[in-house]
Amino acid sequence: MITLYHVPQSRSMRVLWLLNELEVEHRLVEMPFDGSLGTEEFLTRSPAGRVPALEIEGERMFESGAMVIYLCERFPERGMGRLEGAMDRMAWLVWVHFAETLTQHVSSLVLQHIVLGDEASAATKRVETARIEQCYAAIEARLSTPVENRDYLLTGGYSAADICVGQAVYMARHFARTDDYPELRAWFARITERQSYLDALPGPSASRMFEREFYE
Incomplete structure (x- = not known):
């Protein structure tokens, strides 16, 4: 178990x-x-x-x-991973770990908006929001690469890389809009249609860290 x-x-x-x-x-x-x-x-x-x-x-x-x-x-x-020797192994490792690059900026904004309250730093909020947007731009560039069947982060299709980055984007969207990133938006809509994602969302009675967006 x-x-x-x-x-x-x-x-x-x-x-x-x-x-x-x-x-x-x-x-x-x-x-x-x-x-x-x-x-x-x-x-x-x-x-x-x-x-x-x-x-x-x-x-x-x-x-x-x-x-x-x-x-x-x-x-x-x-098929959620890419084992050693697989075509997408290098990219899979990069994007699985890139999720943490995005998440660290989300964590900083959780601290600023939710934990610190009146003691929060407006400058830190601006900087961390801009860094989230830089991460969005990196995802947008990847998804815009002219490769056949670029529906997911890897050429070989949907994988745990999409799950990791998708979950980071799920969090980040509470703090930075995705309006200017059409490929990211289409990809996020695609992966969040899956039942596996829907079943991972907080239930009606679940405790939550936040209930709304915190756009500046």
Whole structure:
């Protein structure tokens, strides 16, 4: 049994989305975004007190990027990964990890808009929003490359790279508009039609880090 410790609207969503796509049996433990992540019990699963945490066959993992790579390699039959020697292996690794480049700027804006409140820095908000837009531009450029069947980030089609970057864009869209990036918008609409994504969204009663957009 695979157990995922998850907070809605966090990095753990990318792992849940992937598990849904892999169609492997798993147990979901939804954690509130509060002090329970710092309990002694949870710190045995994730020593920094962060989600996601993953338990599989008695072993524990606590980095979402590592989980994505491990799960894709453990369950290769669904084609979500690109194994060593595959045509798209290099690009797959780049885009799986690029998700974290975008997410770090999202995390900064979560801190500014939600945690700090009146103590937030207007300058930091502007800088981090601009950096999100730079990431959007990088995705737009990739999707605009004149390659046949460029519906996804990889030439070989849909993969965990789309899941990782798509989840980062899902978060980023709360802080920076995508209006000026038509290829990104079309790609995001395409990947979020999938049932695996819909099943990874917060449920009606789930706790959320935010409920609205924070555009400046």
